Amino acid sequence: xxxxxxxxxxxxxxxxxxxxxxxxxxxxxxxxxxxxxxxxxxxxxxxxxxxxxxxxxxxxxxxxxxxxxxxxxxxxxxxxxxxxxxxxxxxxxxxxxxxxxxxxxxxxxxxxxxxxxxxxxxxxxxxxxxxxxxxxxxxxxxxxxxxxxxxxxxxxxxxxxxxxxxxxxxxxxxxxxxxxxxxxxxxxxxxxxxxxxxxxxxxxxxxxxxxxxxxxxxxxxxxxxxxxxxxxxxxxxxxxxxxxxxxxxx
Ligand SMILES: Nc1ncnc2c1ncn2[C@@H]1O[C@H](COP(=O)(O)OP(=O)(O)OP(=O)(O)O)[C@@H](O)[C@H]1O
Ligand SMILES: [Mg+2]
Numbered sequence: 001x002x003x004x005x006x007x008x009x010x011x012x013x014x015x016x017x018x019x020x021x022x023x024x025x026x027x028x029x030x031x032x033x034x035x036x037x038x039x040x041x042x043x044x045x046x047x048x049x050x051x052x053x054x055x056x057x058x059x060x061x062x063x064x065x066x067x068x069x070x071x072x073x074x075x076x077x078x079x080x081x082x083x084x085x086x087x088x089x090x091x092x093x094x095x096x097x098x099x100x101x102x103x104x105x106x107x108x109x110x111x112x113x114x115x116x117x118x119x120x121x122x123x124x125x126x127x128x129x130x131x132x133x134x135x136x137x138x139x140x141x142x143x144x145x146x147x148x149x150x151x152x153x154x155x156x157x158x159x160x161x162x163x164x165x166x167x168x169x170x171x172x173x174x175x176x177x178x179x180x181x182x183x184x185x186x187x188x189x190x191x192x193x194x195x196x197x198x199x200x201x202x203x204x205x206x207x208x209x210x211x212x213x214x215x216x217x218x219x220x221x222x223x224x225x226x227x228x229x230x231x232x233x234x235x236x237x238x239x240x241x242x243x244x245x246x247x248x249x250x
Contacts, residue, residue, distance in 0.1 A: 003067055004028045005163055005194040006052060011061030012218075013047055021047040023218035024061070029211075034185070034195040036205035039215035045198040046091055048215070049165050052196065053088055054078040066162045083111055087161035089169045091198075093152045095140040101127065102136045105154045112159055119158075126154040131180045145172035153181055157188060164188065166197040170204055182207050 006029035014020040021044045029035055037045050050056040051063055054070040055078075063070040066085050073081055082088070087108070095104050102123050109119040127133040130150040132143075140148055149172045156164060169185070170178040178201065185208040189195055199205055205212060206226075214222040 002031055004064070005031045005033070005066055006196070007062075007064040008052070009062045009064075011051060011058045011063060013051060013056065013058050020044075020218045022051065022058070025218070025220055026061075027213065027220065027223075029194065029196065031194050032192045033211055034189040034193070034197070034209040035211045035213055036209040037196060037198045037213050037215060038200070038202075038205065043215045044218040045215055046167055047218075049088075049167050049196065049198060052163075053086055053165055054081050083108065085162045087156035087159060087164045089149075089152045089156045089164075089166035091167040091171065093140075093148045095148055095151055095155075097140050100137050100139055101132070101143070101151050104140065104151055105158055108155060108159045114159075122158060123154065126157065126184075127151075129180065129184055130154055131177060146174060146177045149173055150177060150181060153184065157184070157193075160193075162194065164193055164195045164197075166195070166199075168198055168200065170199065170201050178204070 006027065008025055008027040011022055011025045012020050013022045025048065037048065039045050047056065051058055052065060052070070054073055058071055068081055068085070070078070070081060096107070099107065102120065105123040105126060106119040109122065110116070124133065124136065127136055130153060132147050132150050135143055135147055140151065143151065149169065153166070153169055156166065166185070170181050173181060182204050185195060185197065185204070189208055189210070195209065197204070197209060211225045212222070213220055
């Protein structure tokens with residue numbers, strides 16, 4: 001058995017005196033699995049991602065990611081953990097406004113020590129695949145919500161993270177832009193990237209993931225693996241995986 005990329009044991013988190021936002025959730029995700037997290041607004045999806053990302057701590061339970069006990073990390077350890085293992089697309093993007101699009105995208109790679117030229121090349125490739133290369137030198141404030149969302153996606157995958165966490169990565173996108181993101185995620189999945197994506201977009205869930213976890217009131221109410229998604233890896237997706245995430249630039 002391979003070590004799980006995510007292992008949540010009986011994780012609970014409540015804000016103030018409200019009901020638990022996440023309630024005794026146990027979840028194991030194996031390397032290479034791509035999991036769609038579905039559920040109504042307020043059901044705890046973002047809270048769950050934040051716990052996995054070490055941006056929040058559970059009140060009870062344990063969070064282990066790629067062998068790291070995330071719930072026990074110090075603040076510095078947690079930042080290092082995110083930088084070295086996690087790519088994250090936030091629901092509200094969290095781009096740095098005083099950096100250009102390219103500088104936002106290359107930042108994780110530069111922090112990890114990738115050479116400037118190499119990082120620039122990979123960033124340009126990602127921006128092109130996501131259809132926003134013409135904004136490479138723009139500042140986020142000048143971009144539409146959908147364009148910002150795609151910058152956030154490029155930044156998250158820049159470093160080939162062990163785990164990609166995406167919170168509604170197509171929430172602000174029209175169909176065409178959503179398909180660019182969807183193709184990128186499918187390509188990554190085909191290549192073995194472990195992914196957890198929160199989405200209301202069933203098309204995205206179907207095309208990019210092979211497992212669906214439904215949440216209601218902070219609890220997992222359904223967890224289904226699809227044969228379909230794994231056997232459906234079409235040629236376009238294979239092409240995408242070769243061009244999209246080609247590790248040749250490494
Ligand atoms: N910082 C916070 N302080 C207090 N309550 C919070 C906080 N963040 C979330 N909550 C509450 O926790 C519950 C779960 O919120 P969460 O953001 O995880 O839901 P979600 O499933 O991501 O919803 P959405 O689909 O709208 O993004 C909600 O009831 C929300 O009001
Ligand atoms: Mg949310």
